[in-house]
Amino acid sequence: MGSKRTDRRGFLKGGAALAGGLTLGAVEPAAAQTPASGASGAMIKGSKELIAYGDRSRFVTSVRIPHGGRPSPDAFGLVFHVATPLQDLVGVITPSSLHYTATTRGSFIPDIDPREHRLMIHGMVDRPLIFTLEDLKRLPSVTRLHFIECAGNRSTPRAKTVQESHGLTSCAEWTGVLLSTLLKEAGVKGGASWFVAEGAEEVKGASSMPIAKAMDDCLVCYGMNGEAVRPQQGFPLRLMVPGFEGIFSTKYLRRIKLVDRYYMNYNDYGHLREDAKDAALGYQWGPKSVITFPSAGQQLPGRGFYEISGLAWSGGGAVRRVEISTDGGKKWKDAEIRGTAYRMAHTRFASQWNWDGTETELLSRCTDELGQVQPTRAQAAKFFNVPLDPSFNVPGLDNIIQPWRVASDGTVHNGHA
Amino acid sequence: MGSKRTDRRGFLKGGAALAGGLTLGAVEPAAAQTPASGASGAMIKGSKELIAYGDRSRFVTSVRIPHGGRPSPDAFGLVFHVATPLQDLVGVITPSSLHYTATTRGSFIPDIDPREHRLMIHGMVDRPLIFTLEDLKRLPSVTRLHFIECAGNRSTPRAKTVQESHGLTSCAEWTGVLLSTLLKEAGVKGGASWFVAEGAEEVKGASSMPIAKAMDDCLVCYGMNGEAVRPQQGFPLRLMVPGFEGIFSTKYLRRIKLVDRYYMNYNDYGHLREDAKDAALGYQWGPKSVITFPSAGQQLPGRGFYEISGLAWSGGGAVRRVEISTDGGKKWKDAEIRGTAYRMAHTRFASQWNWDGTETELLSRCTDELGQVQPTRAQAAKFFNVPLDPSFNVPGLDNIIQPWRVASDGTVHNGHA
Numbered sequence: 001m002g003s004k005r006t007d008r009r010g011f012l013k014g015g016a017a018l019a020g021g022l023t024l025g026a027v028e029p030a031a032a033q034t035p036a037s038g039a040s041g042a043m044i045k046g047s048k049e050l051i052a053y054g055d056r057s058r059f060v061t062s063v064r065i066p067h068g069g070r071p072s073p074d075a076f077g078l079v080f081h082v083a084t085p086l087q088d089l090v091g092v093i094t095p096s097s098l099h100y101t102a103t104t105r106g107s108f109i110p111d112i113d114p115r116e117h118r119l120m121i122h123g124m125v126d127r128p129l130i131f132t133l134e135d136l137k138r139l140p141s142v143t144r145l146h147f148i149e150c151a152g153n154r155s156t157p158r159a160k161t162v163q164e165s166h167g168l169t170s171c172a173e174w175t176g177v178l179l180s181t182l183l184k185e186a187g188v189k190g191g192a193s194w195f196v197a198e199g200a201e202e203v204k205g206a207s208s209m210p211i212a213k214a215m216d217d218c219l220v221c222y223g224m225n226g227e228a229v230r231p232q233q234g235f236p237l238r239l240m241v242p243g244f245e246g247i248f249s250t251k252y253l254r255r256i257k258l259v260d261r262y263y264m265n266y267n268d269y270g271h272l273r274e275d276a277k278d279a280a281l282g283y284q285w286g287p288k289s290v291i292t293f294p295s296a297g298q299q300l301p302g303r304g305f306y307e308i309s310g311l312a313w314s315g316g317g318a319v320r321r322v323e324i325s326t327d328g329g330k331k332w333k334d335a336e337i338r339g340t341a342y343r344m345a346h347t348r349f350a351s352q353w354n355w356d357g358t359e360t361e362l363l364s365r366c367t368d369e370l371g372q373v374q375p376t377r378a379q380a381a382k383f384f385n386v387p388l389d390p391s392f393n394v395p396g397l398d399n400i401i402q403p404w405r406v407a408s409d410g411t412v413h414n415g416h417a
Numbered sequence: 418m419g420s421k422r423t424d425r426r427g428f429l430k431g432g433a434a435l436a437g438g439l440t441l442g443a444v445e446p447a448a449a450q451t452p453a454s455g456a457s458g459a460m461i462k463g464s465k466e467l468i469a470y471g472d473r474s475r476f477v478t479s480v481r482i483p484h485g486g487r488p489s490p491d492a493f494g495l496v497f498h499v500a501t502p503l504q505d506l507v508g509v510i511t512p513s514s515l516h517y518t519a520t521t522r523g524s525f526i527p528d529i530d531p532r533e534h535r536l537m538i539h540g541m542v543d544r545p546l547i548f549t550l551e552d553l554k555r556l557p558s559v560t561r562l563h564f565i566e567c568a569g570n571r572s573t574p575r576a577k578t579v580q581e582s583h584g585l586t587s588c589a590e591w592t593g594v595l596l597s598t599l600l601k602e603a604g605v606k607g608g609a610s611w612f613v614a615e616g617a618e619e620v621k622g623a624s625s626m627p628i629a630k631a632m633d634d635c636l637v638c639y640g641m642n643g644e645a646v647r648p649q650q651g652f653p654l655r656l657m658v659p660g661f662e663g664i665f666s667t668k669y670l671r672r673i674k675l676v677d678r679y680y681m682n683y684n685d686y687g688h689l690r691e692d693a694k695d696a697a698l699g700y701q702w703g704p705k706s707v708i709t710f711p712s713a714g715q716q717l718p719g720r721g722f723y724e725i726s727g728l729a730w731s732g733g734g735a736v737r738r739v740e741i742s743t744d745g746g747k748k749w750k751d752a753e754i755r756g757t758a759y760r761m762a763h764t765r766f767a768s769q770w771n772w773d774g775t776e777t778e779l780l781s782r783c784t785d786e787l788g789q790v791q792p793t794r795a796q797a798a799k800f801f802n803v804p805l806d807p808s809f810n811v812p813g814l815d816n817i818i819q820p821w822r823v824a825s826d827g828t829v830h831n832g833h834a
Contacts, residue, residue, distance in 0.1 A: 042527065042528035043525035043526060043527060043528055043619070044525065044526040044527070044528050044648055045525060050649070051481060051483065051499050052480035052481055052482075053480055053481065053514045053515065054481075054513065054514045054515070054516065054518070054647055054648075054649045055514065055647070055648075056513075056644065056645065056647055056648070056652075057529075057531075057645060057647070057648050057652045057653070058528075059529075059530055059531055059652075059653075060644065060645045060652075062644065063469035063470055064468060064469055064470070064471075065469075066468065082468050088644070089643045089644060090558070090560065090592040090639075090640035090643060090644075091560040091590045091591075091592045091640055091642070091643050092560065092590070092643070093510065093590045093642050093643040094643050095513065095642055095643045095644045096471065096473075096512065097470045097471045097472065098470065098471070098643070098644065099471065101471070108460035108461065108462065109460060109461040110459065110460060110461070111459035111460055111461050111475075112474075112476075113476055114474075114476055134718070138721075138722060138723050138724060139722075139724060140724050140767065140769060141507070141724060141726065141755075141767065142755060143507065143508040143509065143755050143756055143765055144756070173508045173509070173510045174508075175507040175508045202460070222507075223507035223508055225508070225510050225512055225642070226506045226507060226508050226509070226510040226511050226512045226515070227473065227477065227479065227505070227506060227507075227512045227515065228473065228474060228477045230471050230472070230473055230474070231461055231471075231472075231473075231474050232467070232471045235473075235474045235476075235477075236474070236476075301551070304555075305555060305556075306555050307555060307556060307557050307558060309558070338558075338559060338560055339560055339561070340757060348560055350557065350558065352557060
């Protein structure tokens, strides 16, 4: 107890921490009446627009960036993959304006009038049904925190920031009707074992998923972070398929068809498997985590106390444990889980670290409620029986451990080589 | 079990619900290939701005409104109280752009450069300290869901919508450093029993609060809903004082002074009490709830199934129970709590209701973890020993039960008379 208390209270007091750590000044009472405020008399004048719908500070300039160096929008005005600035975010909610977005290839974002939009449930059901938005909003709703993550989210040696290596995942509070509620109303016929979800965008993005997932935890969402789902996230309706790779969370949802077998659809180009069972199992994200501070591209001002902070999640359920190493993987200790670890949701972890100013490597490792443990890049290469070199990419969903190398000058770099 | 199953599956099947309720069409398989999508080929073209920072649909027009009919901005360009459109929101997160805002009287919003901003902790401490934003972000952080509510949030007969009666409360995910962490570093001197928190705006809004509250759960916040605190919420630093009336959650926080007694400050104009102890106790919100759907100004399309939905909260801790009455208070039944009921946070409740088309009154009643029960307007008038007439306003913090009257034509009105 005594030593723990010392640990917790020593951020600024310890000689070591004060000497090389925080830039704190002990001020005289006489100076007390005039701390700098940064305000300098400048004011933001109230306007009708700002009263109706507020905006962020002009000093806050964090933005999403196109993923993988692809032009976005490209020559045709198309938007492909745009990554969330995880390095700038706190807590577990991704602001809707910064939520990653990935557009079905070759498609603009449809400009949908919600009064005209319909969701049809048909195929192997007793009673095909068509719902308006107003119909859906009258039904029992649920609100859940869930991450979405694109299959293209890859921790490669090329990535120069956590936004580049991990920015194709975000987390929001989703509100809607359980898909199982709608399917029970329609009546699922015996023999129905898969369903196809289709969006209203130009290319009619569609995916096949097992009906067991539909009856478990899929949501037909009209709300996101308290307000309507944003157009880049599928306004007015998005199917949320918790824990599966992002493309299954069908945007602009307009049709769900119950079928008796796996059907190949437009969005399934990445999911071709000889065995349908294998295809279904391959959809789900494994346990994953990444340190967002300190992360590549950031600069530590000097030795001393820091809070290491990051996000952990799993397609297999809730995060049970996150471990941190500050010495390249020799020793590990449990990070603190901040707040509630929800199923298939980003979970904030943190750990206290006193940096002595020497070069080192920071790692985080997630274990989920199923007991699955996040692997290293070397373990993944060994598992797939391929050479561990800079060209190695994890086949399928990449959930490998991300090392961040802290140089003695305080710069932080991608530790993959 | 059998009857419960029937209840849960009967939204659309029951003759009564189908006859007067949801506008559902059982479609032929032949029509299945062409459900209306509302898209009509119109597209939102990708732009650099939308990629960097997304926006909501042009069909979503929900906005904040000036409170109490006051011009906002007024002739001087000042913004006073602006209310959240609770009737349009789902879940428990208020989008930051729609979070209610109340400006200290006579003050513009300061345009603060966060690099120049400082927080000073001084007065009865062993070691006065000045923190930059970067200093604070290196310290152990917490993330918590908390409501804020303005003392001016009043359920009066005049209110024509829930936005007018209850829109001066909102809820967000707040991230920052516990004030107790900072005070322990500064060292609290014996005899210090109150603290004064001061903001950097023009009028230097300041409030006195008991030190017990500081050491309990106050947060010095730099984050809100995942990103930086918004200017209308106190960018770059806001003191979060969970459960107390909103004015104590000091915006543009620049100074905390520890003192040995209650000091009268600019923001204390509403808190004059003979007895300092009474003043301190009067700060905290009681248990409160309101139905957001159906609520005044909304229109039910006809008889049939609806999900009644609303928000409950308390300054005294977590919501333990919410009861609903659909017959003007004769019978009550427990509503379902959706998600986790956090301490001093909006909690979403819901209840299933089959409206028979006759005039009635809907009520909700919150009980918090302390066992405190939300009173009716009549109970409040009796408690304060004043006549129950349209001019009656609850002195201090108003947490009375809000009745919504549903007319036989489906229009909904304020039930206070």
